Amino acid sequence: MSIDRALAEGLRAIGKRKTPTLAVEVLSVDKKQGTCVVKDEELEYTVRLASVINENAERFYLFPKIGSSVLISSIGEDENRYHVVGYSEIESVSLQIDELQLKVDKAGFHLQRGEVDFKSLLNELLNELKSAVIQTPAGPGNFAPNNVAKFEEINNKINELLQ
Structure with a gap:
């Protein structure tokens, strides 16, 4: 049928x-x-x-x-x-x-599997990136302040979208 x-x-x-x-x-x-x-x-x-x-x-x-x-x-x-x-x-x-x-x-x-919460995971990733030490030929360094500001902007957008 x-x-x-x-x-x-x-x-x-x-x-x-x-x-x-x-x-x-x-x-x-x-x-x-x-x-x-x-x-x-x-x-x-x-x-x-x-x-x-x-x-x-x-x-x-x-x-x-x-x-x-x-x-x-x-x-x-x-x-x-x-x-x-x-x-x-x-x-x-x-x-x-x-x-x-x-x-x-x-x-x-809100997306979660077991104890892993998507919003918390993204916020944790961005916080780690903001404080990351980058190895370059000139030696170790951090992201420039404008990069850190951009990470903050992204973090704020994530917090607006996710619960």
């Missing part, structure tokens, strides 16, 4: 769902549990941010902004289990694969 045909059949099957997809407002977000509390006109629901919540640490979440709207749909036609399928505004993104963690929000991004 072609992918186009499978997609068309899948979309037709979605149209035959017994439980509706609902547009609701986000009241709160629990980033640890991967859930959010939402409210339609009369009811509040606690819904998953992903249809499958992995018991290990490997997860990918889009965290909606509080007060924004999301679309929720039932999991397996079960009216007691919903997950978010569409977002009007995203507050942050989190990806965890084994020891690798990536987080993105308006403050920048």
